[in-house]
Amino acid sequence: MIKQGSQKAELLAPSLYQHELRVEPLALGLRGLLKRKRLAGPGAGMRMGTGAGAGAGSGSAASAPEPEDDSARAPRHRSCNNKVYAVWNYFWLFMEISSIHGFNHLTTRHRSLWEYIFWIVIMVLCFAGCVAIAKSTWTRYSENPTVLSMDRDRYSFKIQGPSITLCAFKAYNEKLFNATLQKQGNTPMFNTFLRTIFNATYKNFANLNDISESFGDFIKPVNYQDIIYQYRVINKLKFVSSYDDVIKKEGLPKPAQTQVLTEMGFCDTYNNEIAFYLDPAVWAGNSTPPTQNTLIYAFESSGMLLSKVMNIKQFSKGYIHSAEEMPDAGSRYSVMMETEKYLEYNVEALAITTSKEARSLSVKQRRCRFLHESHLEISPIYSYTFCRMQCRMRLALSICHCVPHFYRNNGRYKVCSVRGMKCLAKHSEELIKLRDMHNHRIECDCLPLCDRTNFKIWLAGSMRWHLGMQVQYDMKQFPTMKISRDVLFGFTDVLVNIGGTAGLFLGFSILSLVETVYFVTLRLFWHIVKLRRQSKLM
Known part of the structure; x- marks a missing residue:
């Protein structure tokens, strides 16, 4: 019995010894490997045998391995x-x-230190390559996953008609103005001060350079906006369009004429979706934007889109633009209304739309905003020009420590007095162009609208007109193409690319x-x- 037990122990002892040494921690390093080599010398077999004998000696008491x-x-x-x-x-x-591939090479026995180092280096390189390519894939998805493509299905197009904004050179009531001058004393200095306040623009502020900085202190700057609103001229312009028949047939209200306060003073806007948010009455809470705002559209089947503005009484600068935008101080005027002139302009439209898939992306991925994605202080809805207006307001605040009175302020910032307006005049080029003294562009983080219509305008003809000033702008040729923004590289593509990269480099x-x-x-x-x-x- 003792002999059989010793034979069983001799058979069992080597397997137990191997099981105990089957995994050797890599942390032992070179000293551990050198020690193993010394142990594996000529006497290794004797030591192994001795170990077996020791196991045999206690074989009678040994039990089966767990x-x-x-x-x-x-x-x-x-x-x-x-x-x-x-x-x-x-x-x-x-x-x-x-x-995961590669780990098995680090846990295999009887390998030299250089083999371990080799496989560690290979695994580190594979991991670094996988991370670099995965990072590049994620950057592409997070920053530029969209593509702009041409859509030529013209029969399904619904093109928004252009909006027109007319800004008079004298947007105040001359009779009330003269009456105020007589009450306060008709001095040249007071005359210049009032006219500058009523026709306030970044360029007009230079008219105050010869006026003392303390002049006009009897009028608080915070009241400037209320005063010019009371003295404004209410123009009775007449707008007509070939789309009026469609509006009448469907029982819709006509597009609204809105008087707005802009960086060019008071202006009248027609066929616009966002003009109500530049109305001082809306700012003061005395009026609310309409729940239903009719806009003019053009279809392939409707033929030409003709629009006309009549009964213009004052010299004005005109802007023809998208119905989801408003002109600002940096906009170039496209219409100059003169005495007894009839002007005709041709308009060419290019629409840009965004697909449903692209709408689900973030603003950073789309690189554009929708109307409801406003982050502005001056308006609850977003537009590119509204964003630039706010950028100018903040720039004016940082340079002159005040803001002009034609912005929606709501008491948040100090309104410029004569001293502040002189400072604005000094830096007017920077404020209008949004460039610093070194002609470097000032970052405003203003993105275009995702859905918008751009217009190209050119003068088709002009003639003398004894029935007042009129302007006509026609879309005679319906667009044959529009631009569509769609997703080119979606989240599924990210998973496929990163998964394939991890599988290629690491077998993950x-x-x-x-x-x-x-x-x-x-x-x-x-x-x-x-x-x-x-x-x-x-």
């Missing part, structure tokens, strides 16, 4: 109670059975991800529980 588990697979170390070695051993276990897959999560959650929990039980038994 089933293999995490603690058996992990390398055993003299300082296994140390937390650092416990963590390292668990990580070694993960590398040994992980499906969804199963590898699940395996990793499993190792750092459920299996780690039970591993810790088992270690604590073992420590209590010891």
Whole structure:
């Protein structure tokens, strides 16, 4: 019985010895490898035999080996109670059975130090390449996933008609103005002061250069806006369009004529969707934007779109623009109304639309905004020119420590007095062009509208007209093309690209991800529980 037990122990001892050394921590480094080589010298077999004999000597008391588990697979170390070695051993276990390529080369026995270094370098390079390509893919998705393409299905187009804005050179009531001069004393200095306040623009502020900075202190700057609103001229312009028959047939209200306060003073706007938000009455809460605002549209089947403005009484600058925009100080006027003139302009439209898929992207990805995506202080809705107006207001505040009175302020910022308006006149070029003294562009973070219509305007003809000033602007040729913004590189493409890259460099897959999560959650929990039980038994 003793002989049979010793033979069984001799057979069992080598396997136990190999099982104990099957995983050797990489942290031993070169000293551990050199020590193994010394142990593997000519006497290694004798030492192995001695170990077997020792096992045989106690074979009668030995029992069958326990089933293999995490603690058996992990390398055993003299300082296994140390937390650092416990963590390292668990990580070694993960590398040994992980499906991620490369880890198996680091846990294989009987390799030289240079082989370990070689595979570590290869894995680091593969990981770096995977991260670099994945980062490039994500950058493309987060910054430029859209594409602009041409759409030539002209029979399905619905093109928004142009809006027109007329800004009179004298936007105040001359009779009330003269009466005020007589009451306060008709002096040249007071005359210049009032006219500058009523026709306030960045360029007109230069008229105050010869006036004392303390002049006009009897009028508080915060009241300038209320005064010019009371003295404004209410123009009775007449707008007609070939689209009026469609509006009448469908029982819709006619497009509204709105008087607005802009960086060019008071202006009258027709066929516009956002003009109400530049109305001082709306700012003061005395009026609300209409719930239904009719706009003019053009279709392929409707033929030419003809529009005309009549009964113009004053010299004016005119702007023909998109119905979702308003002119600002940097806009170029397209119409100059003169005495007894009939002007005719041709208009060519180019519409830009955004698909439903692109609408779900973020503003940064689209590089454009919709009307409801406003981040502005001066308006609850967004437009490119509104954003530029706010940028000018902030620039004026930073340079002159005040803002002009023609902005929607609501008491947030100091309104410029004569001293402040002189400062604005000094920096008018910077404010209008939004460029600093070195001609560097000032960053305003103003994005275009996602859905908009751009217009190209040119003068078709002019003639003498004894029935007052009139302007006609016609869209005689319906657009044959529009620009569509769509998603070129979506989130599905991101998953495919990053997944393919991870699989190519590391052999990483969804199963590898699940395996990793499993190792750092459920299996780690039970591993810790088992270690604590073992420590209590010891």
